[in-house]
Structures are given as structure tokens and as C-alpha cells.
Amino acid sequence: MQMQSVDQGQLMIVTALGGSREVRTRLTDLGFTPGTPICIINRSQDSVIIKVRGSRIMLNNVLASAIRVEQGQDEGGFYSGKYQSQYCFGR
Amino acid sequence: MANTKVSIALAGNPNSGKTTIFNSVTGARQHVGNYPGVTVEKREGFRQYQNKELLIVDLPGTYSLTAHSLDELVARNFIIQDKPDVIVDILDAGNLERNLYLAVQLLELERPMVIALNMADVAESMGTKINEQVLAQKLGAPVVRTVGNRHNGIDELLAAAVKVAEENQTKSFAINYGDAVENKIAEISSLLAEERHNLRFPLRWMAIKLLENDPEIRDIVKELPGSAQIARVVAAARESLQAVFETDPELAIANLRYQFVGGLCQEVIVAKREGMLTTSDKVDRILTNRMLGLPVFLGLMWLLFNMVFTIGAYPQDWLEQGVAAIGNFAGLYMPEGDLKSLVVDGIIGGVGGVLVFLPNILLLFLGIALLEDTGYMARAAFIMDKIMHSVGLHGKSFIPLLLGFGCSVPAIMGTRSLENPRDRLVTILVTPLMSCSARLPVYTLLIAAFFSESMAGTVLFSIYVLGVVLAVVMARIFRSALFKGEPEPFVMELPPYRVPTLQSIFMHMWERSVLYLKKAGTIILAVSILIWFMVNYPSDVNYSKDYQELIAQAEAGFSQQVEEEVAKPLNIAAVEENEELAALIADMTEVDEKFDEQSEGLEEDSPELAALTTAKEIKLQEMEAANTELYSLAARYLELKGENEEQVETFEKAEAGEKLAQSYAGQLGKFIEPAIRPLGFDWRSGIGLIAAFTAKEVLVSTMGTIYNVGEADEGSVALQQALLNDGSFTPLIAYSLMVFVLIYSPCLAALAVIKRESNSWKWPIFATVYTTVLAWIMSFLVYQIGSFMGY
Numbered sequence: 001m002q003m004q005s006v007d008q009g010q011l012m013i014v015t016a017l018g019g020s021r022e023v024r025t026r027l028t029d030l031g032f033t034p035g036t037p038i039c040i041i042n043r044s045q046d047s048v049i050i051k052v053r054g055s056r057i058m059l060n061n062v063l064a065s066a067i068r069v070e071q072g073q074d075e076g077g078f079y080s081g082k083y084q085s086q087y088c089f090g091r
Numbered sequence: 092m093a094n095t096k097v098s099i100a101l102a103g104n105p106n107s108g109k110t111t112i113f114n115s116v117t118g119a120r121q122h123v124g125n126y127p128g129v130t131v132e133k134r135e136g137f138r139q140y141q142n143k144e145l146l147i148v149d150l151p152g153t154y155s156l157t158a159h160s161l162d163e164l165v166a167r168n169f170i171i172q173d174k175p176d177v178i179v180d181i182l183d184a185g186n187l188e189r190n191l192y193l194a195v196q197l198l199e200l201e202r203p204m205v206i207a208l209n210m211a212d213v214a215e216s217m218g219t220k221i222n223e224q225v226l227a228q229k230l231g232a233p234v235v236r237t238v239g240n241r242h243n244g245i246d247e248l249l250a251a252a253v254k255v256a257e258e259n260q261t262k263s264f265a266i267n268y269g270d271a272v273e274n275k276i277a278e279i280s281s282l283l284a285e286e287r288h289n290l291r292f293p294l295r296w297m298a299i300k301l302l303e304n305d306p307e308i309r310d311i312v313k314e315l316p317g318s319a320q321i322a323r324v325v326a327a328a329r330e331s332l333q334a335v336f337e338t339d340p341e342l343a344i345a346n347l348r349y350q351f352v353g354g355l356c357q358e359v360i361v362a363k364r365e366g367m368l369t370t371s372d373k374v375d376r377i378l379t380n381r382m383l384g385l386p387v388f389l390g391l392m393w394l395l396f397n398m399v400f401t402i403g404a405y406p407q408d409w410l411e412q413g414v415a416a417i418g419n420f421a422g423l424y425m426p427e428g429d430l431k432s433l434v435v436d437g438i439i440g441g442v443g444g445v446l447v448f449l450p451n452i453l454l455l456f457l458g459i460a461l462l463e464d465t466g467y468m469a470r471a472a473f474i475m476d477k478i479m480h481s482v483g484l485h486g487k488s489f490i491p492l493l494l495g496f497g498c499s500v501p502a503i504m505g506t507r508s509l510e511n512p513r514d515r516l517v518t519i520l521v522t523p524l525m526s527c528s529a530r531l532p533v534y535t536l537l538i539a540a541f542f543s544e545s546m547a548g549t550v551l552f553s554i555y556v557l558g559v560v561l562a563v564v565m566a567r568i569f570r571s572a573l574f575k576g577e578p579e580p581f582v583m584e585l586p587p588y589r590v591p592t593l594q595s596i597f598m599h600m601w602e603r604s605v606l607y608l609k610k611a612g613t614i615i616l617a618v619s620i621l622i623w624f625m626v627n628y629p630s631d632v633n634y635s636k637d638y639q640e641l642i643a644q645a646e647a648g649f650s651q652q653v654e655e656e657v658a659k660p661l662n663i664a665a666v667e668e669n670e671e672l673a674a675l676i677a678d679m680t681e682v683d684e685k686f687d688e689q690s691e692g693l694e695e696d697s698p699e700l701a702a703l704t705t706a707k708e709i710k711l712q713e714m715e716a717a718n719t720e721l722y723s724l725a726a727r728y729l730e731l732k733g734e735n736e737e738q739v740e741t742f743e744k745a746e747a748g749e750k751l752a753q754s755y756a757g758q759l760g761k762f763i764e765p766a767i768r769p770l771g772f773d774w775r776s777g778i779g780l781i782a783a784f785t786a787k788e789v790l791v792s793t794m795g796t797i798y799n800v801g802e803a804d805e806g807s808v809a810l811q812q813a814l815l816n817d818g819s820f821t822p823l824i825a826y827s828l829m830v831f832v833l834i835y836s837p838c839l840a841a842l843a844v845i846k847r848e849s850n851s852w853k854w855p856i857f858a859t860v861y862t863t864v865l866a867w868i869m870s871f872l873v874y875q876i877g878s879f880m881g882y
Contacts, residue, residue: 029155056585
């Protein structure tokens with residue numbers, strides 16, 4: 001699934017990275033690796049704010065569209081305990 | 092270690108509190124420069140600690156050391172090439188995993204290192220408890236708890252850093268990347284080992300970087316004698332890893348590194364908070380909300396500008412009075428002559444007129460520092476992103492543009508946060524169109540002189556809006572004509588909301604205000620002196636009439652008339668001989684002077700003025716009743732005296748005018764007059780505009796010198812009056828002049844910064860030319876259309 005079709009506030013899991021090598025390494029450095037839970041905090045037309053590994057990162061569509069995601073299988077949404085792994089703390 | 096100098100490199104993620112710790116360690120002993128050859132800001136600070144001179148370098152904040160951005164490359168090269176005695180890595184305890192990802196990459200460089208676990212108190216209060224003993228043991232580096240904004244743990248951190256630096260041991264640190272990768276690392280390392288004497292880098296690290304296809308390291312290896320074989324082995328290794336992991340080797344290695352860090356986190360974190368969304372996240376859902384974000388943002392901006400201009404007005408007033416007092420003082424105690432004129436009109440008038448703007452600048456930067464330090468600025472950038480996108484810029488460009496309302500110099504420096512050089516250049520080129528605070532005195536002067544109070548706000552606002560609109564239009568044009576290209580990847584972190592510390596706010600304000608003061612002390616001082624010289628020389632002028640002779644004639648005529656009409660009827664030779672008459676004249680003069688003093692600044696048909704006039708007339712009538720005959724003589728005397736003074740003044744003004752017209756400044760102004768005539772400006776404005784090329788606020792002081800009103804600032808009623816009386820000015824011309832001042836060439840200081848930031852002379856020259864041409868066109872339109880419409 002592409003990032004663009006994800007609802008705000010949904011817990012998602014990164015499945016793969018697309019785009020150029022440059023784009024992929026950038027995203028990896030920012031912590032978007034396969035298996036990472038992420039959550040869209042807000043979006044505008046050209047960019048999104050994503051919560052990933054404890055940080056809020058704003059990405060423009062060039063980067064955001066390279067992230068493939070799937071729905072997180074977490075019954076209680078992001079408030080529940082399933083994804084309170086090491087990924088999920090931060091301020 | 093015999094050397095008592097210790098160099099410390101501060102590394103860490105953006106927003107890890109690195110700068111707070113840097114400020115806490117160094118205090119005011121800082122120096123800001125650039126890393127050689129690039130425009131990445133290099134902050135250095137000094138600190139005396141245990142008889143050692145510590146040199147602390149604040150490395151750029153990065154998430155990684157992959158050298159994909161300039162910041163990462165600079166940080167990495169500094170550690171590798173400058174070999175600081177010790178690296179201090181700042182970890183944000185509240186976001187340990189992301190921060191450790193950088194920490195392990197730093198450790199892989201095998202340099203002496205100390206870890207500062209920063210803001211652990213905040214993390215703990217939010218439920219994340221970290222066992223630093225385990226962390227220290229796992230990383231093989233000392234860990235010190237710090238709270239940067241409360242100066243906690245700084246001494247311990249320095250002690251640990253100095254100790255590690257003195258031991259000066261190369262620490263080996265290795266993540267186990269698993270057999271597949273480790274085999275390849277071993278293979279490449281053994282090849283590199285043969286070239287050991289040619290290499291400054293740790294071999295294992297180089298091997299990993301080659302597997303990651305790092306362009307820097309690849310280039311270095313190319314220079315080695317055995318490069319062909321190494322390249323072959325690396326290519327084969329990358330291919331086999333690609334097959335094993337079914338993805339790029341660099342991504343696979345990064346994943347393994349994250350896995351290592353994830354495992355580390357589970358070992359060192361003893362308590363954990365539940366859930367994923369924090370307070371900052373929840374606040375962000377409101378503040379960056381599609382509906383609420385923009386109104387909140389606009390409200391804050393409105394508050395900021397109100398604060399700058401309303402609160403700033405008071406200290407500005409005090410400074411103005413102070414400058415005037417210094418001018419008067421110097422005027423009283425210095426002997427008449429060129430030196431006095433230079434000091435009072437040139438230096439105090441010029442520099443003082445600019446200094447009075449310091450309070451506004453301080454307040455603007457206070458507001459901006461608050462926005463930055465609370466973390467709101469990044470949100471503002473997100474909110475503005477859509478709007479900025481429509482002009483071909485993006486949200487981050489908004490911050491420099493906002494700073495541009497304060498001063499173009501820090502604004503242009505602020506474009507450093509933009510990674511993409513094209514975005515940076517477009518932003519740099521349009522930033523000067525944001526009306527900086529130095530232009531405000533010009534507007535204030537002209538608006539006060541030519542527009543009614545009820546119009547003032549609207550006129551001023553229209554100028555600011557014009558600047559913004561032009562910036563938008565020009566950005567679009569540049570983007571589509573000069574810097575075509577696909578959108579680039581763009582990243583910005585939204586830091587957690589924080590309560591800013593006083594120290595960091597003051598640091599921000601201070602740094603930026605110093606830039607302004609430096610400008611006042613150097614460029615503006617020099618220009619003030621130059622303008623004064625150009626206006627006053629050459630001193631021997633060929634006048635069209637002998638004004639001194641004319642003045643002498645007028646004086647003689649006055650004496651004769653007094654003798655005939657006042658002295659003769661009383662049978663005296665001079666007025667002074669009749670004590671009664673002299674006393675009456677003195678009394679009447681006093682009444683007049685008192686009236687002038689009290690009525691100053693009153694509106695023409697105000698009741699206060701009417702009352703004063705009545706009081707004056709009553710007093711005069713009393714005097715007349717006391718001695719009718721003497722009174723009529725005294726009145727005649729005063730009348731003659733007034734006529735005479737007026738006449739002398741007319742001659743003096745005409746003389747000064749001719750002198751100015753023939754001065755160097757006058758010649759220059761006349762030379763460019765044909766070019767600016769279509770805009771409505773005469774040669775006097777021409778001089779002002781040329782002088783204001785150095786700094787826009789200079790226009791005010793120059794006009795003051797030209798119109799010969801002594802020390803001038805934008806509140807100076809004398810200068811306003813002089814402009815109003817000068818027939819060549821109309822409200823339309825004043826507006827046209829404001830438009831021109833808004834747009835034309837960035838000031839010298841801004842041009843110098845553009846040169847530094849773009850690393851070429853091409854862009855400052857381009858900026859000057861395009862803005863001046865644009866200014867000419869806009870002013871031409873304003874003046875010609877305005878004239879046509881009959882204004």
C-alpha cells in the first residue's frame with residue numbers, strides 16, 4: 001500500500017522502500033526500515049508528518065511516496081500495547 | 092598527556108540538546124565560522140577546565156554518518172581528519188533508539204568517546220528509565236547523565252571527556268553484523284591491511300563503508316596501488332550480499348545496525364511507557380491541523396509584529412532622546428568648525444539614527460528565538476508548506492523569509508537549513524524583498540511627512556504586502572526560469588515542544604543583534620563620514636550671487652530702518668539707549684517664544700491652541716495698555732527684526748542650496764537625476780538612494796544632512812517639515828520612493844552574506860541588478876500611473 005492512501009492516525013508497518021538509491025538511504029537513515037511501525041500525525045497536500053521511532057518527521061511526497069506500508073494488525077490502535085516495543089517511545 | 096589543550100567534538104542528533112550543552116559548557120566564549128570550503132556553520136567554544144584549555148567544536152546535528160548530506164560529511168570528516176582528542180556524543184534519553192543509531196556509527200570510527208545521556212530526567216518522568224551502567228558496558232564508553240538546560244552533569248561530563256582524552260586509547264568497537272556480512276568485512280579488511288600505511292581510517296570501518304558503497308571512501312580507495320583488486324572483491328561481495336538479503340547491501344547493513352540498536356535498547360531500558368503518541372504528538376494534531384493550523388499561526392504572527400512595533404516604540408523613544416542629548420552635548424562643547432560638523436551631523440546623526448532601531452531588532456529576534464526554541468517554528472514551516480509550494484519553495488524556506496522582516500543578514504544565513512542548493516539560492520534571492528527593519532525608518536519618515544495619521548497604517552501595510560507579493564512572484568519566476576527541476580527529497584524533524592531556557596533565548600538575540608550593531612559600527616559609520624564629506628566639499632563654491640554681501644546689505648538696511656522708524660521718534664541713536672523700550676521688547680519676545688514653545692505640536696484648529704492664542708493676546712494687550720506709544724514702537728521694531736531674519740535666512744538657505752548642488756554629492760545626484768526623473772525623484776533623493784545602497788536606513792540620515800537639519804531620525808519633525816516644504820515632493824513621489832527603497836539592491840552587509848553563502852560573486856551581483864531593475868519598473872509604474880490618475 002502507498003503512503004498516500006493511508007488515513008491519518010492509522011498505525012502502519014513499513015514493508016519496503018522504493019524510489020532511487022538516494023531516497024532509500026535517506027529513509028533508512030531516518031529509521032524507516034521494513035517492520036517499523038509508523039503513524040501519520042498530519043498531512044498536507046505535499047507533505048506528511050510521520051511518527052517514526054520516537055520522532056516526528058515531516059517528509060515531502062518525493063520521500064513519502066517511496067514508503068510501502070501495510071495496515072498494523074493492532075486491535076486497539078496505537079494506544080494499545082502491542083507496538084510498545086523499543087520503537088515506540090519518544091517525546 | 093603533556094599538552095594542556097584538549098579538543099572535544101560534540102556530536103549528536105538534531106534536537107538532542109547538543110546546542111544547549113554547548114552553550115552550557117562554553118558560555119559566551121564562542122566563535123561562529125564556516126568549515127573550510129563549505130557553508131556549513133562551524134561553532135567553536137572555549138572553556139578553562141582543571142588547568143586545561145578545552146576547545147569544543149559543535150558538529151552539525153545528523154541522524155547518521157552515511158555522508159549523504161553535507162552536514163553528515165562535515166561531521167564525519169572532522170572526526171576522521173582533525174582527530175579531536177575526544178568525541179562527546181549527546182543522546183536524547185527520551186528517544187534513545189534513534190540516537191543510538193548515530194552513536195554506534197560514531198563508535199565504529201574507533202575514536203575516544205564519551206556519551207552524555209541528556210534529558211534523562213524528562214524521559215524518566217515520562218516513564219522511560221535507562222540503566223546507564225549497562226549502556227556504558229555495552230558501548231565500551233563512559234556514560235554521564237546531563238540536563239543541559241539546568242547545567243546538571245556538565246562538570247562530570249567534562250571530567251569524563253578529559254580523562255578519556257588523556258588515556259587516548261583507540262577503542263575498538265564492533266557490531267556483529269552476522270556471518271554473511273562479517274565474512275565479507277574480514278575479506279575486504281585483510282586486503283586493506285596491506286595498504287595500511289596509506290590509510291588514516293580504521294580498516295573495519297572502511298570495509299563496512301565499501302560494502303555500503305560510500306562514494307567518499309570509494310574515491311579514497313581508488314588512489315591506492317591495489318585499488319583494482321579491492322574494487323573487484325567489493326563488487327563481488329556486494330553482489331552476493333544483494334542475493335542473500337534481497338535488497339541493497341547498504342540497506343541490509345543499516346537494518347542490521349538498527350537491529351543491534353533495538354536489542355541494545357531492550358537491555359538498557361528498564362521501564363517503558365505505553366503507547367505511541369506523546370503530548371507533543373497530540374498538541375501537533377491541533378497546531379498543525381488543516382483547519383486550525385493557519386489561524387493559530389496567523390494569530391501568533393500578528394502578536395509578534397504588534398509586540399515589535401508597539402512595545403519597541405518606548406525604548407526607541409528613550410534611545411532617540413539619548414542620541415539627541417549626545418548630539419547637543421557635543422554641539423555645545425566642541426569648537427565651531429569642520430570637526431564639530433563631522434561629529435554632530437556626520438557621525439552622531441548617521442550612526443545614532445540607526446542605533447535607535449536596536450530595540451525593535453532585539454524584540455523581533457526575541458520573538459523569533461521564542462518560536463524556534465519552543466519548537467513551533469518547525470510547525471509553522473509545515474503549515475506554510477502548501478503556500479510555499481505554490482511558489483516553488485517549500486515550508487522550510489518560510490523561516491528565512493520570516494527572519495527577513497528583521498534583517499536580511501541572519502535571514503540569508505538561515506537558509507543554511509535548506510539542503511537543496513536550488514531551494515537555497517531562490518530563497519536567498521527573494522529574501523531581500525521582505526521588508527527588513529532597516530527600511531522602516533525610511534517609511535516612517537516619509538509617511539509621517541506626507542500622509543495623514545489615519546492613512547499611515549494602511550500605507551505602511553501596503554508596502555510590506557507589496558514586498559511579500561513581489562517575493563512570491565520572483566520566486567516563481569526564478570524557480571521556472573533559472574532553477575528548473577524535479578522536486579527534491581525533503582525532510583524536517585518536528586522537535587518536541589519545550590519550555591525555552593533564558594540562556595538560549597539570550598544567545599539567539601545576542602548573536603543576531605551583534606550583527607546589526609556591527610553594521611552600525613562599521614559600514615554605517617564609514618558611510619556617514621563619507622556622505623558628510625561629499626555634502627560639505629568642495630568648500631570653495633562659485634555662487635551665482637555674493638550671498639555674504641547680500642546678507643550684509645540686508646543687515647544694514649535693517650539698522651537704518653530701525654534708526655529712522657524706532658529710534659528717531661524717541662530722539663535716541665539705538666534702541667538700547669531707552670531702557671524702558673529695551674525691556675518691553677525683551678518682554679514681548681519672551682511672550683512670543685513662550686507661545687511658540689507651548690504651541691509646538693498642537694493641531695491647527697485644536698482648542699488648546701485657541702486658548703494659548705487668547706492668553707497671548709491678552710498679555711500683549713496688557714502691555715499695550717501700560718504704554719501705548721512705546722508699545723507701537725516696540726511692535727514695529729519686532730516686525731522689522733522678523734522681516735530681516737526671514738530675509739537673511741532666505742539668503743543663507745539659497746547659499747546652502749547652491750553649495751549642496753555643487754558639492755560632490757550634488758554633482759553625483761545631478762548625474763543620476765535623468766535616470767530617476769521618470770520615477771518622480773530629484774537629485775537630492777538620488778544622493779540618498781546612492782548612499783542607502785550601503786544600508787537602507789542611511790537614507791534618513793543622508794536626507795537629514797542634505798536638508799541641513801542637524802541630527803535626523805525618522806521621528807524628526809524638522810526633517811519632515813523640510814521635506815514637506817521642499818516643493819519637489821508630493822505624497823505620490825513619497826510613495827514611489829518608498830516602493831523604490833523597498834525593492835532596490837540588498838544592502839552591503841546582505842550582499843556580503845550572499846557572496847559568502849553562495850560562494851561566488853555571481854549571485855550578489857545578480858541580486859543587485861535584478862532588484863534595482865525591478866525597483867525602477869515598480870516605481871515607474873507607481874509614479875506614472877499615479878500622475879495619470881491625478882494624484
